[in-house]
Amino acid sequence: MKIVTYSIQTVMKSFWREKWIxxxxxxxxxxxxxxxxxxxxxxxxxxxxxxxxxxNFGLVVYLNDNITNEEEKTLERRFSQDVEIAEVKYIxxxxxxxxxxATLGENALILKGLQENPLPSSFELRLKxxxxxxxLVKHKAEQIETxxxxxxxxxxxxxxxxxxxxxxxxxxxxxVIGGAIFIAITFITYSTIKIYxxxxxxxxxxxKLLGATRGFIRLPFLLEGLFMGILGGVISSLAIYGIYxxxxxxxxxxxxxxxxxxxxxxxxxxxxxxxxxxxxxVIGSFIAVGKIRY
Amino acid sequence: MIEFSKVTKxxxxxxxxxxxxxxxxxxxxxxxxxxxxxGKSTLLKMIYCDERPDSGQIIVAxxxxxxLKQKTIPFLRRNVGIxxxxxxxxxxxxxxxxxxxxxxxxxxxAQSIRDDVNAVLxxxxxxxKAGTYPAHLSGxxxxxxxxxxxxxxxxxVLLADEPTGNLDIDNSKKIMALFxxxxxxxxxxxxxxxxxxxxxxxxRRVFFIKDHQIEKDVIG
Numbered sequence: 001m002k003i004v005t006y007s008i009q010t011v012m013k014s015f016w017r018e019k020w021i022x023x024x025x026x027x028x029x030x031x032x033x034x035x036x037x038x039x040x041x042x043x044x045x046x047x048x049x050x051x052x053x054x055x056n057f058g059l060v061v062y063l064n065d066n067i068t069n070e071e072e073k074t075l076e077r078r079f080s081q082d083v084e085i086a087e088v089k090y091i092x093x094x095x096x097x098x099x100x101x102a103t104l105g106e107n108a109l110i111l112k113g114l115q116e117n118p119l120p121s122s123f124e125l126r127l128k129x130x131x132x133x134x135x136l137v138k139h140k141a142e143q144i145e146t147x148x149x150x151x152x153x154x155x156x157x158x159x160x161x162x163x164x165x166x167x168x169x170x171x172x173x174x175x176v177i178g179g180a181i182f183i184a185i186t187f188i189t190y191s192t193i194k195i196y197x198x199x200x201x202x203x204x205x206x207x208k209l210l211g212a213t214r215g216f217i218r219l220p221f222l223l224e225g226l227f228m229g230i231l232g233g234v235i236s237s238l239a240i241y242g243i244y245x246x247x248x249x250x251x252x253x254x255x256x257x258x259x260x261x262x263x264x265x266x267x268x269x270x271x272x273x274x275x276x277x278x279x280x281x282v283i284g285s286f287i288a289v290g291k292i293r294y
Numbered sequence: 295m296i297e298f299s300k301v302t303k304x305x306x307x308x309x310x311x312x313x314x315x316x317x318x319x320x321x322x323x324x325x326x327x328x329x330x331x332x333g334k335s336t337l338l339k340m341i342y343c344d345e346r347p348d349s350g351q352i353i354v355a356x357x358x359x360x361x362l363k364q365k366t367i368p369f370l371r372r373n374v375g376i377x378x379x380x381x382x383x384x385x386x387x388x389x390x391x392x393x394x395x396x397x398x399x400x401x402x403x404a405q406s407i408r409d410d411v412n413a414v415l416x417x418x419x420x421x422x423k424a425g426t427y428p429a430h431l432s433g434x435x436x437x438x439x440x441x442x443x444x445x446x447x448x449x450x451v452l453l454a455d456e457p458t459g460n461l462d463i464d465n466s467k468k469i470m471a472l473f474x475x476x477x478x479x480x481x482x483x484x485x486x487x488x489x490x491x492x493x494x495x496x497x498r499r500v501f502f503i504k505d506h507q508i509e510k511d512v513i514g
Binding site: 003005006202203205206207208210211212213214216293294 | 369
């Protein structure tokens with residue numbers, strides 16, 4: 001505990017003595033973290049829009065013309081009991097024709113010459129969102145296609161695949177950019193702490209000769225990195241929240257539909273940002289101090 | 295308390311000390327002397343592991359230094375007070391803080407540190423300079439601060455490297471009186487000096503280093 005007290009006192013003095021370089025470091029960290037948070041926010045919003053679109057995604061299972069009532073009932077029961085299917089809707093031949101009439105509107109005249117109803121009966125299945133991955137949907141479709149009475153399955157395979165690719169690319173982008181920025185923050189803290197370490201080289205040499213342990217020598221530098229990371233993170237969280245609140249209020253005034261695309265990040269993210277800043281800065285400080293030899 | 299057994303030290307290809315063997319008993323005050331470059335400082339540095347011998351064995355206060363791991367060295371050094379030739383005072387810290395540093399590494403609480411530092415500053419007659427920075431002290435005062443820092447943690451061994459090198463006769467006498475006081479309390483004191491006046495007539499053992507070896511071990 002005494003080592004922590006001494007280290008905190010040392011850090012406080014150093015913080016004040018080196019206020020300008022500290023301020024620049026903290027601002028650099030906060031800019032870096034803000035960029036990461038902004039990217040996460042964009043990805044988060046894109047993802048939630050994609051998820052919303054995906055909710056309406058469904059499979060249309062067309063049935064054979066000669067399907068029996070018994071087979072239809074069996075299919076309906078199997079679909080309803082399937083835990084991966086969220087919603088089942090049966091469209092009879094008659095209902096399908098009615099819907100086509102409604103869709104065609106004034107052009108429905110072209111259907112007048114039909115001798116019999118050419119449309120098949122079908123099931124519209126809405127899958128659970130956890131299943132909305134191209135390969136899983138494909139697998140499900142193949143499964144259903146083998147069932148008795150099923151003629152054909154249709155679903156927006158390409159559309160789903162594109163959505164999934166966009167979402168995956170965004171996440172990958174966030175990881176790559178986030179990783180690069182975290183490395184940059186580590187380097188910023190590393191440089192600052194390295195400067196402090198060299199400035200205090202005489203003091204460190206004297207401390208070593210007086211019997212200071214490695215922990216005693218290292219701790220003030222690690223704490224300094226920790227404080228810089230936390231402060232940078234807090235500034236970043238506050239800035240992002242402030243900018244988000246301000247812009248969403250102003251933009252919504254003349255573009256109300258933007259609300260759909262502007263969801264705030266969960267509160268945990270605002271807490272995680274200072275913690276991530278702290279962790280990365282401590283790593284930078286640890287590398288900067290290096291191995292202490294006697 | 296300090297045992298050297300066939301200790302040899304090289305700097306690159308140059309031999310500095312060769313087959314050095316001697317013992318300093320617990321509670322003794324002894325001197326090491328010899329011309330400049332004889333290896334006096336190197337000898338002291340080997341006692342607190344700032345230098346390692348190339349061969350031979352050194353035992354200090356029961357620690358076999360050859361067996362000492364890096365992480366154990368701080369604990370040895372807490373038992374060895376050092377009066378450095380170049381003082382090694384931190385110019386951005388006051389006299390009080392410079393002395394307190396030797397106790398802070400022991401993780402003592404603030405009150406104990408305050409009491410011990412004030413007591414030792416009183417002993418070296420520098421209480422009135424506690425808040426002063428080293429740059430504003432005379433050479434003799436700086437040397438007394440260094441001695442205060444070396445003795446404040448009550449080490450079992452105290453090493454002094456040319457402690458009066460930059461001081462006049464009057465200040466040298468004061469410094470030597472301090473070493474005698476510290477020794478009288480049971481601390482083993484080893485002083486490296488090239489100044490004959492420091493050990494002459496003291497009645498203490500003096501080790502003369504010449505040609506990398508202890509030439510003679512006499513009473514000064």
